Amino acid sequence: MNREPRLIAAASGGGHWIELLRLKRAFEGWDVVYVSMFENYVSAIPGARYYTVPDASRFDKLAFFKVALKAFRIMLKERPDAIVTTGSAPMLWFLIFGRLIGAKTLWIDSIAQAEKMSSSGRIAKKLATVAVAQWPEVARDEDIEYWGAVL
Amino acid sequence: MGCRAVIFASVGSMLPFDRLVKAVDEWARDNPGHGVFIQIGEGAYEPHYASYARIMPMADYREGLRLCDLFVAHVGMGAILQGLEESKQMLLMPRQQKLGEHTTDHQLHTAARFGHRPGIKIVDDADALKLEIGRLITAPLVTGDRISDQSSPELIAHVARFLDSARPRH
Numbered sequence: 351m352n353r354e355p356r357l358i359a360a361a362s363g364g365g366h367w368i369e370l371l372r373l374k375r376a377f378e379g380w381d382v383v384y385v386s387m388f389e390n391y392v393s394a395i396p397g398a399r400y401y402t403v404p405d406a407s408r409f410d411k412l413a414f415f416k417v418a419l420k421a422f423r424i425m426l427k428e429r430p431d432a433i434v435t436t437g438s439a440p441m442l443w444f445l446i447f448g449r450l451i452g453a454k455t456l457w458i459d460s461i462a463q464a465e466k467m468s469s470s471g472r473i474a475k476k477l478a479t480v481a482v483a484q485w486p487e488v489a490r491d492e493d494i495e496y497w498g499a500v501l
Numbered sequence: 502m503g504c505r506a507v508i509f510a511s512v513g514s515m516l517p518f519d520r521l522v523k524a525v526d527e528w529a530r531d532n533p534g535h536g537v538f539i540q541i542g543e544g545a546y547e548p549h550y551a552s553y554a555r556i557m558p559m560a561d562y563r564e565g566l567r568l569c570d571l572f573v574a575h576v577g578m579g580a581i582l583q584g585l586e587e588s589k590q591m592l593l594m595p596r597q598q599k600l601g602e603h604t605t606d607h608q609l610h611t612a613a614r615f616g617h618r619p620g621i622k623i624v625d626d627a628d629a630l631k632l633e634i635g636r637l638i639t640a641p642l643v644t645g646d647r648i649s650d651q652s653s654p655e656l657i658a659h660v661a662r663f664l665d666s667a668r669p670r671h
Contacts, residue, residue, distance in 0.1 A: 355668045364514045365578035372582065372652045376660035388514070390558040405515075432667035434660065454667035456660065462578045464610040480663060484656075498655030501582070501648070 353381070358430040358448075360385035362438045363405065365462060367391060369436040372500040373458075383428050385421075385444070399428075406440040418443045425451060436460060436500075439470035445477040457481040459488070461499050467492050506638035507536040509569035513577045514556050517544035518602055521594055524627035525573055526551045528634050535638070538565060563587075571637050573630070576608040576623070581615055588647040591621045592633050620644030 357380040361370035367386045371394055383399045384391075392400045403420045406413035421443035433448040433455040435441040448455040457474035459467050461484040467475075475481045475494060482497045483489040489496035510525045512518035522541045529537040529550035537551035540562065547553065557565065566572055566587050574580035576595040584591040595612045596602035616623040620642050624630045651657060 355664075357664065362515070365580075365582070368579040368582045372650065373657065373660055375651045376657045376664065378661075380664060388556070388559075390560075393558070393560050431669050432664055434664075454663070456663055458660075460578060462607050462611050464607070464614045468607075479667075482659075497659035498653040500652040500656060501585075 354379075355431045356381045356383065356428060358383050358385060358424070358428060358433045358444060358453075360433065360435045360441045360444050362440060363387040363391075366436045366438055366441075366460060367394075369458070369460060369500045370434075371395075373434065373436075377434075380432070383424070383430065385424060385441075403440060414440060422447055432456070434458070437468060437470055437474075439473075442470055442473055442477065445474060449477065454479045458497075458500075459483045461485070461501060463488060505535055506570045507538075507568060508571045508573060508634060508638070509538050509565045510551075510573035511540040511562070511580060512542045512544065512575050513579060514540075514542060516596070516603060517542055518575050518596055519544045519546040520600065520602065520627055521573070521575060521630070522546050522548060522553075524594075524630045525634070527627075528631045531631075532635065538569075540565075570641070571634065573634065576612045576615070578611065581611070581621070584620075585618075585645070585648045586650050588620070588644045590637060590642040590644055592630065592637055593621060593623050594625065594627075594630050595623070618645065 361367045384395050385401045387405045401424050404413050404416045406417050417440040425447040430453050433444050433453050436458045437460050445455045455478045457478040459471040464485055482495050484499040486496045522544050523546050525539055526548040539551050539553040540557055541553050572584050572589045573592045576593045595608035598606045612623045
């Protein structure tokens with residue numbers, strides 16, 4: 351009768367994606383829809399649904415809005431109950447649209463941000479249900495929680 | 502040196518890092534007979550002596566990493582995490598913002614945090630990189646055990662608890 355709760359797990363390419371994969375075990379019991387930037391990443395998540403959004407890593411504005419469009423379409427189609435992202439900036443769209451549909455959203459700032467929170471993480475703090483950092487000092491400076499690290 | 506070493510180098514998938522690619526290629530020029538492969542991303546410099554790919558499928562990248570004697574990379578978390586998962590000795594050079602290699606200097610911070618882990622050697626410039634490649638294939642670093650491919654139990658438990666709170670109530 352009830353469908354399995356649905357989760358969108360989203361990350362940009364490279365390290366962000368590797369960090370997201372290291373959370374897989376926490377997603378047990380969820381219908382997980384993965385989102386990243388490269389088609390071939392699908393091999394890392396056998397059996398799961400997978401979407402790509404355009405590579406907007408260098409912050410060109412057009413690509414950034416193309417991500418918005420694709421993110422919006424994915425959200426309408428999948429209607430997730432929760433969203434987890436390990437960044438980076440383009441994935442902020444999932445927090446924005448997640449808010450609109452009432453999903454709970456989690457931003458995990460990259461472990462690469464060892465001295466200060468990323469600029470996208472600072473925005474995520476205002477958008478996400480919960481934002482955490484992976485270094486205790488960074489979390490303390492930002493007045494957010496530290497939940498441990500992907501390592 | 503005698504034996505043929507396999508060196509797998511990567512600048513990641515998101516931004517060019519020609520300084521590293523060029524250094525590894527020059528090492529390959531000066532040290533023929535070894536297997537040198539570089540994932541160069543979107544760099545302008547194309548290697549003349551080393552084999553290379555722009556971007557490899559994730560599974561092939563992993564295979565290259567698994568089979569190499571030395572992993573050379575930027576100080577990206579994707580590289581570090583996968584290197585630790587495979588327990589590979591790593592020679593890493595941070596990207597620098599002032600050289601236009603990244604949007605911030607966080608790789609210097611990452612280098613400071615991870616440079617002391619067993620199996621990781623950080624260098625700052627191309628000359629040191631070339632010197633260390635030669636050293637590390639002759640006298641490899643002692644690496645730690647392979648790490649799990651999952652986050653710390655603490656983070657997994659917190660995320661699972663967060664997700665529990667997000668379950669729809671029927």
